[in-house]
Amino acid sequence: MSHPIRVPRTRLALPGAALALVVLLAAACAPPLPGQARKSADGASPSEVRMQATEWKYSPLTVQLPVGHPVTLVLENKGTVEHDLHMDAIGVRLVARPGQTAQQTRTFDKPGTYTYECTLPGHKEAGMKGTVVVGEGAAQAAQTSAAPQAAAATRPVPAANVPRLPLPQVAPPVHRTAPAVVPVEIEAKEVTATLADGVSTTFWTFGGTVPGPMIRVRQGDTVELTFKNAADSKITHSIDLHAVTGPGGGARVTQVGPGEQASFRFQALNPGVYVYHCATPMVAHHIASGMYGLIVVEPPQGLPAVDREFYVMEGDFYLQGARTDQGQREFSLDKMLDERPDFVVFNGSVGSLTKERALKARVGETVRIFFGVGGPNMTSSFHVIGEIFDRVYPEGASEPLTNVQTTLVPAGGAAIVDFKVEVPGTYILVDHSLGRLEKGAAGYLEVEGAENPAVFQTLSSPPGSAAASGH
Ligand SMILES: [Cu+2]
16 A cells, blocks of 8 residues: 655655654744743843734733743734833833834732733723733732722713813815915814813814814815824824825825824815814724814815805714713723714814804805714714705715705715805704704804894794793
């Protein structure tokens, strides 16, 4: 009987004992399993433990470290954003930019089982945590003493007179007859501000407002965009403009860490109204923290003239704790993934466009609202109670529809609505998915001027009602 033809000759040539020796040698030379210390030859110089970070996990998930022997911990960042690795119980802190490594050499003398995690906002919640065992492990005391601390960290603390973010201004019409090079500078800023009465949170913003500053150019213009990330930011940010024709809408070249900046230029080829947003992983977390705005690209002849223009964007916010909890509250990844917002608001906070902050117009004027949805999750059924949109540029398209009651605006999309106000009163901007009215999605347009009984008049009303005593 002959041997099978495909068995390699080398193996056939090796007697059994020699084969076993080769296997043993290979095992002796093989690198240690990830997360286990590679022993140094002399036993005195540090052994090495390598750990990899990507979005959103570490490899390995469990790390073993020796007691009483120096170890070099190496964090390799194989991801696309900055990551760190904190083993707080044993004093290890490593930070690495994408594609870079960080290392620290230490000798551990406290056996035990501890946790490690990435402390960048949202990363731990997304899965970046693991276990570190020093020696034989088991010292559970460290874990149980750490637990109440963690619980305390998530308990809301009172929001003490935290102001609202300022409101962004609508950019004026371009009024230019030829293309130009337009410099635009935007800075990412992380700010704590009021989201609703008694509730503050950490916003990530473009320029300190939600939405970010409106950019307005003319079709054919070349925009020279400089994107900065404030020095006191904690993490990387970027900008992706839907008006850009090019890689990532600009996001590829603008991933900048705290205190850094980048710039690029693009030609605004298509007219319309476009969303821009941060596109740094986890993108939805950055958007859910307020990082969106609008860029308007006017057609060469401009948009039809109106008397007043307004800039409004809807966004959904997800916070830890119960929906009615007060105080400073941080982002909830679970709620965002479940698409269960605590707040759905216009322009960054509940009430940002009501009372003394209401939009204002006079009877007989034409009004335009640039309306965008940052999301990250909700689409909007945009409606103004008591008005009909004379013109809607649906999804920011060039050709308007006429006579529309409610227009659907997708997440990461925008529309322009134009209408004339004929009757005085308070008109309420809503997302007609009206559960969201209770979560904050309301703005007022207050129209002043003479009554217009031909269009609307009260004939009779219940005694004592508001209508009975004037509008
Ligand atoms: Cu960002």
